[in-house]
Amino acid sequence: MSNDNNPFNILGSDKVPQEGGQAVTEENKSGDLNERIASLIKSSDIFLFMKGNPQMPQCGFSANVIGILNAMNAKYSTFDILTDMDIRQGVKVYSNWPTFPQLYVKGQLIGGNDIIMEMYEAGELEQVLNS
Amino acid sequence: MVEFTTVENLIKTHLEDAVVRVTDLTGTMDHLGIMIISDAFEGKILIQQHQMIMDILREKLDSNEIHAVQLKTLTKAKAQAQGVLNE
Numbered sequence: 001m002s003n004d005n006n007p008f009n010i011l012g013s014d015k016v017p018q019e020g021g022q023a024v025t026e027e028n029k030s031g032d033l034n035e036r037i038a039s040l041i042k043s044s045d046i047f048l049f050m051k052g053n054p055q056m057p058q059c060g061f062s063a064n065v066i067g068i069l070n071a072m073n074a075k076y077s078t079f080d081i082l083t084d085m086d087i088r089q090g091v092k093v094y095s096n097w098p099t100f101p102q103l104y105v106k107g108q109l110i111g112g113n114d115i116i117m118e119m120y121e122a123g124e125l126e127q128v129l130n131s
Numbered sequence: 132m133v134e135f136t137t138v139e140n141l142i143k144t145h146l147e148d149a150v151v152r153v154t155d156l157t158g159t160m161d162h163l164g165i166m167i168i169s170d171a172f173e174g175k176i177l178i179q180q181h182q183m184i185m186d187i188l189r190e191k192l193d194s195n196e197i198h199a200v201q202l203k204t205l206t207k208a209k210a211q212a213q214g215v216l217n218e
Contacts, residue, residue: 097182097185110176111177115178
């Protein structure tokens with residue numbers, strides 16, 4: 001299908017959006033909180049702490065970042081912070097960042113919705129994801 | 132609720148070269164749009180630039196004087212390229 005005919009291509013990407021997100025859960029919750037968080041982030045080069053999951057985001061900002069990642073055909077993993085209050089509070093301290101969603105690339109926090117939008121529009125996000 | 136000059140001065144005590152513009156996003160003076168232009172951002176990625184400002188504003192946010200902020204951080208070169216700084 002030509003991209004011009006794709007009514008879902010609201011972000012104007014030159015690629016057809018693909019659902020590349022995989023929601024993950026923890027196998028072992030017994031360790032130190034910071035180690036649990038670090039091992040989640042390490043589980044994928046592109047990792048998103050969000051509300052809900054890629055198929056059903058529970059917050060407009062999370063949905064927006066999912067839309068951008070899918071528009072870029074990114075392969076990424078997500079964790080639903082609404083399912084775990086320890087992780088939810090712990091990540092804020094771990095990253096020194098107070099809100100969700102939070103996008104990590106190769107272990108480095110890249111930003112929340114505002115920053116991801118700004119970087120996407122400036123073409124900088126693609127460079128970071130492909131780095 | 133917070134005086135905009137308080138926010139401007141607070142940021143300028145940490146980043147001396149900063150140009151700061153504060154706007155009221157909701158009419159209640161506690162949801163602020165803040166644009167900060169400073170060469171202290173040079174070489175830092177966007178999230179690190181925002182974290183520098185959030186650290187400066189932490190007390191005001193914790194005390195609820197400020198509820199929420201929307202930040203725009205720029206180096207002087209970037210601000211000039213985008214036409215928001217005419218010097």
